[in-house]
Amino acid sequence: MASVKFPRKEFEKNIKLTKEIEDKINLFGTHVESLTDSEIEIEVLPNRPDLFSMQGYVRAISAFIGKSPGLKKYTVSSSGEKLIVKKPLPKNWVYAYACIVKGVKFDNERIKEVIQIQEKLGATLLRNRKKGGIGLYPLDKISFPITFKGMNPDEIMFRPLEYPEIITGRQVLARHPTGREYAHLVSDWDVFPVFVDSKGVIMSMPPIINAHEVGKIDENTKNVFVECTGTDPNVIKKALIILLTALAEMGGKIHSIECTQQDGEKESFPDLSPEKMKLSLDNANKLIGLDLKENEVERFLAKMGHDYKKGTVSVAPWRTDVLHEVDLIEDIAIAYGYDKIQPEIPKVSTIGGESRASQIKSKIAEALIGLGFLEISSYHLVKEDEIKRNKGLEKIEVEDSKTEYKYLRPSLLVPALRIFSENKDNEYPQKIFEIGTVFLKDNKIETGIGESSHLIVASSPANFTELKQVLEYLFRSFGIKCSLKESVKDGFIEGRVGEVISNGKSIGVIGEMHPETLREWGIKMPIAFLEINLDPFLA
Amino acid sequence: MEKKPSSDLEKITDMLSPMERKVVPYLKYSIEEIEKKSGLDNVSVMRALRFMENKGLVKIKATEQAVIDLGTNGIYYKKHHLPERQLLTLLESHGNLSLEETKKLSKLSDNEFKVALGVLKNKALLSISNGRLLLNASKEELMKKSLEEQFIEILPIEQSKLSPEYLHALEQLKKRKDIVQVNVVNLVSFSLTSLGHEIAGKDLAYASNLIEEVSPEVIRAWSKGKKFRKYDIQAAVPKISGGKRHFVNISINRAKRIWMDLGFQEMQGPLVDSSFWVFDALFTPQDHPAREMQDTFFIKGEKGKLPSSDVVKDVKKAHESGVSGSKGWRYSWKEEEARKVLLRTHTTCLSARTLASLRGIKNKTGKYFSVGKCFRNETLDWSHGFEFNQTDGIVVSKDTNFRNLLGYLKEFFTKMGFAEIKFIPSFFAYTEPSVEIYGFHKGNKKWIEIGGAGIFRPEVVVPLLGEYVPVLAWGPGFDRVIMDRYGITDLREMYENDIQRLREKKEALD
Structure with missing residues (x-):
């Protein structure tokens, strides 16, 4: 939206402002933003630069309210x-x-x-x-x-x-x-x-x-x-x-x-002769859903500053927004009045449905809620100092972020740790989970950025056993087999961290956070968590 | 209504916890005495009394009282005697001494020595003559404990309980450094209500037969006539909180449910997409301000691949010279610009992708929706954020029209809780006619802007679908609706994840 300011006195010499006129100004797709004794401020749509001047605006509104309809001509x-x-x-x-x-x-x-x-x-x-x-x-x-x-x-x-x-x-x-x-x-x-x-x-x-x-x-x-x-x-x-x-x-x-x-x-x-554009009455009626006669269409087009003659519309040369017949059809609809067009739902019978991925995610969420976990919803972007610890990972940066959030999150663990650190003064135990997208560079994807749906479950204070119970409960609930493999990972306590294996593939990690990591985040309570890639189960 | 006191009492008696029952026999005593007699510690007695206060048996009151206690010097003197006593003992064993000798032998500080001399002189136990100290009293007299010495030994004590002599001693000691101190403390006492008087002193031994908790043993050994202790069901209990979904996702699911009821099928797609799908396929010219870096999160150093050449060719034509009778934007369209990779600025790119997937399919009729996260390069404050939720819908059908668009929008937003919906002309590069949806907010009694919609322009539809079919489309932002529903006024609250607030977030029942 662009807003333009006109001197009120000058404006009212042409258009006297009444409640009725203000309503019409609204229905024209512009509206009075503010009104003082000396000034009138109007929001106009950016596709109508011809309304940026008071003269152009008055020209259009005069036609719209029927004061001087049709195409304005200049010598x-x-x-x-x-x-x-x-x-x-x-x-x-x-x-x-x-x-x-x-x-x-x-x-x-x-x-x-x-x-x-x-x-x-x-x-x-x-x-x-x-x-x-x-x-x-x-x-x-x-x-x-x-x-x-x-x-x-x-x-x-x-x-x-x-x-x-x-x-x-x-x-x-x-x-x-x-x-x-x-x-x-x-x-x-x-x-x-x-x-x-x-x-x-x-x-x-x-x-x-x-x-x-x-x-x-x-x-x-x-x-x-x-x-x-x-x-x-x-x-x-x-x-x-x-x-x-x-x-x-x-x-x-x-x-x-x-x-x-x-x-x-x-x-x-300048050559101020109007541009000619074909308009089919049938197309107009079909697209809007009305049953207008030709003389009505002619009258509505005149309200929008156009001349109409036998299927051809003369469009003012100052109009920049008329590229296609549909632009004239919209003008007809505006002149007819959006407030008069009766909304109607057609009887097209289709079957609604959620995607399979959404359904599965909902089921997982339900299972975790049953275990008393609270769902969080974090930003997809993370801060620089939050991922600098993730060594060896190719960072994906957005250009010129206006905040300190600049990188696409590589895991759900990063935002989860931020949330734990922000909640350190709230009551414990804190049991949270999130299902969301994480990003990884991948040349096989058309954008070069791969996206996966991850699940994180984290609990504080909690230990490895408690999270392993959650993991096993989840997989058992959905009848999927999984196993654990010892592993060593930065940020976790050695001997208390493992990879989650399903179908022979590593799909995630489970473990206890190392006190050093927790201290870096300013967290004072122990955290155990698991994060798994849900993609193999959503397809 | 009149109640029988005895039945009231019986009811209360049945409700007394074991701890309260232990206190009842001694209710006529003070709190300290109850502690001694019942064998309970202060915390337990106080808790029992509070429970009884809830039951209307006692009234607890806290009063401020001055309590006299030993100061740091007082603690020392209580152990090693007051300086005047030390001086007396010294003089008694050495006989007459000079002032200097006494001072030296006494090891008292200047001040202590001066004070001690003064006290003894005042009591006429000692006199000074020619610089020598003389004791003036008999041995018995000297051995007798002074009032001050006696006073120190009874501390701590409430000031109100002091005899006039002790009050005098207090005044004397107060003048000296850190021997006594006056502490103001909250003294808790209680009084019995009339009901309390009835119960006080009763032996509730019989009540110890009341069963506390149901246990497997209780169930096994149950017989008629046994009684449970009654609980005070009005008593406060500690708060608990359960697991639940994030309120943003609850709202999203609610919106999804409405779309599905209306027969819409869910669309899904990537959050990171190419400019081609986010802008070009939607007839947004390549120099449009929305495509500038200051508004959009482009991904550093990424160039995407474009889809099948037919779609790209047709999109290029739509921009450069127009399709199906359009003039187009009339500029030279660049593939390079379309390959830029970004975080989607709207979910309408999913609608574009869906249309392209219908190219070549004979029956293109369908209704689709999406609800998802979108991004814009923004600062963070109460009314701005870089992430937001949007819901998109499209209806693809040869027979559909603008009235139907308004129909779907009205239905959806009425179901989302707006009392009234109105439509105002609007502008989007990819729809024509276009409309802005306003909803009447019941709480604020105000019309609020909900979002935009329209019928996709032929310049959008034809390159994607391969032919023109009217496509109704809308993509209103969704956060406004969520904020209104949960009474949130600061946008940041939607994304802050304050665990306490999430636990306490109220859910509307409708």
Whole structure:
């Protein structure tokens, strides 16, 4: 979810907030997060960046509540100006589109709004500027034609926004706060892209920052040059269209620019003609489970800002989320109202059931509960100092954990010992068990990580005999034979530890913990335990 | 209602434990005397009295009392005599001595010597003349024990029991260093209730015939007329706790039961999976924020293998240019990215795997569920954790639709205990239409967000199944439901395994 804040007064000039309207806002899939005298904060879904601006949001809600249904149209006239994209350019950052919007009254509030739209689009649709960056410039400070090209970062000289002096492109990355924030985006670029006007003035260095003199909108600005550059032409065009239609809603007039890409392809931008998509009434009714007539579908689509004519939907060019007919069908369902759709369970008769593994695990758990054991449920990750004692074991580490839990557990014993040490002030005896997954490197598995279901039974204070009784009871209960083999293991008392053998294979270990191990864990009471791999019995 | 006192008494008598019975004959005495007469130690007598208090026979009260006892010097002097006595003995055997000689021979400290002189002078037993010490009393007088000496010998004693003379001695000794000390102690005494008066002093010898415990011998030798001692069934007993399942697993089993009742079959799969199954197969673009390291636990240094080439080829196509009329995400899909290995971020990857397993099978109709652990790279605090439980379900059927999805969700969550369910539009990369489920929480009287659901997009279904069949899908987080059920407000409590809390965790009966 993304949350956007609009000035309440401006918002209510268009949409008066009543209880009924708030309910509709909810049913539209957005909701009022907070409301003060001066501000309204709304949560919008991330697939609708066209709602990030107040203008875009009002446009959508006005259609939804029936105030102005259907596809909103904007006039575009040609400015006759040109943008030329030239080689060299860094890696994939090769696309640039721009246009002019004239007659917008910028006041402080407006400037803040535009910055919010720019930031939200940058963070979401443009993936933290990894896919593209947007820039605005006062039109009267630049001269056409504009060139977008790459330059040696040490030769780019300009004064970045809100910075006291002229510095090189490379210095921007080190010295300017925005430069530092986004330096990682350009770290392996040989050339940095810049916008240069016909007089050779550097206007900006996308996707990092604009120049201070020609790239700053203030209250005197009326006409703007708006551009978006990046790696994905579809996405950056959408981002730019979302911004410039918002500017048009602020009273601006859109003037197109002829944009020539580096491969020579010319395009007059923007092209605001709607995208056409086929929609089958039958598919819509089948998928939602309704029986709508064509005129109803047309009406519902209009509430979602679409035009419909004979099986074809005209989709607004600022919509980024319509990839398939199903996206339009969802729009119909939303317009119809999720609150009006009657839930219904179909009469598909199927037989339910638990997996065999789950059933067996439940039976084992039941047997242990009968013996008075308490089930625990521990984390699948363990801490570094907890497994450093497991010598010879290949550790499996997760990347960049935000806590001290960083390794996949190799056994259930490790978390069990932690739990004993955390419970040393609770009443004894403590008899616990857990059935859970443990991890081991295994090249035969497609992920390289093998998983086994283990059972641990541990008791404190307890000795070998008591655990052997439990082990034998369990195996006897399920009619499985097992035997023990003497063994020597780190952490256990020699002569009081053994491997559990079933079907000729070693499937686990049983023994008394050595006082040294217990002391390392800060445990003061004796512990005996058994841990076995259940996989042979679950298959 | 009036009760016959005698029958009450009889009932109580039958309930007296052997220890209480030993105390009853001496109830009219003090606690120390009961100890002496009954031969029981203090702990046993006190326990017996407490049991009797529960039965309404006695009232125990504790009062604070000052008890005078010997101080460290007092203990020494009791053994080796007070300094004044030592001085008298010395002077008597040596006759008149000078002050210095006496001091030297006495081996008393300056202070002791000074005090001893003062005491003897005050009692007019001694005088000083020209620097020499003279005894002023007869031998009998000198031999007589002083009040202070007598007092030291009766210690310890309660201050309230002291005679006026002894009180005077106490005052004198208190002025001197560490001879006596006053300890404030809780003195326990008891008084008899009216019922207690009736029973006190009775010889309950007859009651020793009451049988304590049923033993094989008692059973063998049973005959009519024998009586058991009656227990005080109101008496407190020590707590015990039994084995039980962890409450998270109890909840999971409860959810499973509901799914199975609704005809769903359980899906299972690995916790560690490849990005392919967790993200790509679910039409999540490779640059989606959820795939970033800061949110997801990727496994260091692991590259997974991808499944059969048909599925991979179709998934790639769905992303790059779309399938079944979709535009796709329109970017260049990379196998390398799909091979990254991670701890699953949702159990929906099991649904994807299940769909892929149905590829090539003619009748694809089926209903499946899973309940399992998922992971996200998070810090640990009251509202965040790196592990969580999720329940997933899918319904694969040519004739199924959005209304059915809402139907299953409503049924499931009503059974899980929500009074009311409502649905709000939502967004997930892999479902369309998508819905967010809200449940009305009876306790808080509030709508709470339970989780998401939808119908799998054709871009998900077609590459996995090989054809389009509507697939209803949901994957709400499950921890919220568990926390509400057990009244847990701190998420960490779900995973902390405090044995005492687990023992005492209450289970709802429904």
